[in-house]
Amino acid sequence: MKKILVTGATGQLGSELSVLASSYPQYKWVFADRTQITLDNLEMLQSQLEAIRPNIIFNCGAYTAVDKAESEKDLAFRVNHLAIELIARFTRENNARLIQISTDYVFDGCSSIVLDEEAETNPINVYGESKLAGEIACLKENPESIIIRTSWVYSKFGNNFVKTMQRLMQERDEINVVNDQIGSPTYAADLAQAMIDIIESSKWIPGVYNYSNEGEISWYEFALSIKEFGGYNCKVGGIPSALYPTPAKRPSFSLLSKEKIKAIYNLNIPNYKESLKKMFV
Template sequence: MERILVTGANGQLGSELRVIAKKYSNYEWVFADRTKITLDDLDLLQTQLEEIKPNIIFNCGAYTAVDKAETEKELAFKVNHLAVELIAKYALENNAKLIHISTDYVFDGESSVALSEEAITNPINVYGESKRAGEIACLKENPNSIIIRTSWVYSKFGNNFVKTMQQLMQERDEINVVNDQIGSPTYAADLAKAMIDILESAEWIPGIYNYSNEGEISWYEFALRIKELGGYSCNVGGIPSASYPTPARRPEFSLLDKKKIMRIYNLEIPNYKESLKKMFR
């Protein structure tokens, strides 16, 4: 029986994979939190991989504190670059399949059309730089890897925009949300299913792929949809990013083009409205 190692097991995507794993008992699943897989200690990480001996690695673990990364650059690069490099090397040497999760933050947000996998990367914050360095190292060390770039991830697990909005809309009469950052949300349960579909498909075709739900919206429009589904009475206002400064800059436009993953792996990608409804249910 093939053994699947899921890093970042307690994160949004790792938690959704844990739910979906029950339907895939043809694999032996190892869900590794920070105690089982230590991404910020490379010597220990090597030892842990050798002990677990996975045939398949879903690398969902990452340093994702976007604003904190501006002052914790070394740690962000250790987890998002050097640990990925080591995992990719291990996968190649041990003939293990690797799906590594990356981000829309590898782009600068200057585009006005949906970004394909070939679009030029130019991160504008430390988190994006560290994730791009991880992508480069992953494919250099192991050209047989699959990298999935995703965006605006939410789930019923962990901390995310949807849950924050639900809480604020119940606590406050009025909130403001940025209306000039454009992209598309990703329901982690949909991405988890897509990863398994790729794993189980007839052919393994390495390279970079984009995955998010369908739809082009701003965070403000996303908040309005959450308000509607939750039946909240809170007033939601739209504001420019300049009115809500953060330590790390965000790309203004990071809509991902999903044609490649749909064509090669024959995936059907739900519209964000359908997936949001599913999470609310």
């Protein structure tokens, strides 16, 4: 029986994988939180991996505090770069498979056309820099790895944009949301299923893939859909990013092309509204 290690088990993606795991009893699932897989302590991480000895690793653990990363660069790089380097080396040396989760923040947002896996990377914040460094180290240490870049992740679990909007729309009469950052949301449950579909597939084609739900929207339009499905009365206004400054810059355009992952793994990717609806059921 193959053993799958899921890091970041209490996060959005890890939690969605734990929901799906019971449907795949042919695997032994190991869900590790940050005490069981310590991404910020490399010596401990090495011994933890050796103790678990997984056949497959879904590395969902990451440093994801985008704004905080600007002042915690060393920590962000330790978790998002050096830990990935170690995990990738471990999988290569132990003939294990690795699916590493990355982000649209590896791009600068200056493109006006949908971004495929060959698009030039140029991160504009520390978080994006650390994730790109992790991608490069991952494929250098284990060229057989699969990296999945995703964007705007949300779930019933954890903290995310959808849950923040739900709370604010119930608390306030009016809110403003940025309308000049364009991309597509990712329902973590859909991404979790896609990861399982890949390991269940008869083929393993390493390299970088993109995954998000279908659709091209702004955060403002996303908020309008949340308002619609939640039946909230709150007034939602659209504002430019300049009126909502943050410590870390965000890419203004990061719409990901999913053609590669759809073609190779025959995935059916839902439209963002179809998936968002599931959160309100």
